Amino acid sequence: MIRLVVADDHPIVREGLRAVLATARDLELAGEAADGHQAVAAVEARRPDVLLLDLDLPGLDGREVLGIVRARGWRTAVLLFTAYDSDPRLVRALREGAHGCVLKGAPREELFSAIRAAAAGARTLPRDVGERLLAGLQGQGAAALTPRQAEVLSLLAEGRTNAEIAQALGIGVRTVKYHVEGLLRHLGVRNRTEAVSAAVAGGWQPRERRAGPPQVEE
Numbered sequence: 001m002i003r004l005v006v007a008d009d010h011p012i013v014r015e016g017l018r019a020v021l022a023t024a025r026d027l028e029l030a031g032e033a034a035d036g037h038q039a040v041a042a043v044e045a046r047r048p049d050v051l052l053l054d055l056d057l058p059g060l061d062g063r064e065v066l067g068i069v070r071a072r073g074w075r076t077a078v079l080l081f082t083a084y085d086s087d088p089r090l091v092r093a094l095r096e097g098a099h100g101c102v103l104k105g106a107p108r109e110e111l112f113s114a115i116r117a118a119a120a121g122a123r124t125l126p127r128d129v130g131e132r133l134l135a136g137l138q139g140q141g142a143a144a145l146t147p148r149q150a151e152v153l154s155l156l157a158e159g160r161t162n163a164e165i166a167q168a169l170g171i172g173v174r175t176v177k178y179h180v181e182g183l184l185r186h187l188g189v190r191n192r193t194e195a196v197s198a199a200v201a202g203g204w205q206p207r208e209r210r211a212g213p214p215q216v217e218e
Helices: 013-021 035-044 063-071 089-095 110-119 132-139 149-157 161-171 175-185 190-199
Strands: 001-006 027-033 050-054 077-082 100-103
Touching: 001 013, 001 035, 001 110, 013 027, 013 050, 027 035, 035 050, 035 063, 050 063, 050 110, 063 077, 063 089, 077 089, 077 110, 100 110, 100 149, 100 190, 149 190, 161 175, 175 190
Parallel strands: 001 027, 001 050, 050 077, 077 100
Antiparallel strands: none
């Protein structure tokens, strides 16, 4: 049996999901949430297999809830539930560890398949938008890094501080800070750990750095 928590701020949506999920023998609704704080509390209390998560939640939005679930190490798979297939937050949330997304207008069998895939640890995307979302994950993510960004990211992956990166690359600390901030914006993440995780998830691998005379940038 796959246990779910549904997080959506519209009562009619939760009511509809409750009725739809009741028709699947292998799916059990373990809890509901109307805002982000309730979603976190429900996952903590119920420890479901899957959290069906709306991105637009009051209190904490969907990405913030996803970040908390990931940070606390809960084994709940997060499946995004959205009405907007063009929402730029989808790509960011997928980079940050969501197991996929399903549109609110999807047929019930597509919804069920997405839930089952997420519970099994597989990523699932809507058929008509999956290609575009994957292009966003790859083309706009780690694959599009500049050589300098890739060097900085490799050193971040080693746990280096800004001062250590500056020394290793022969550049100023202010320049390192500029590159790190650019990486976070480019990858759509909030901190260094998320940057490395998102890049690796997108297929990036740290490059071996060649020793050479430093070229100072300021």
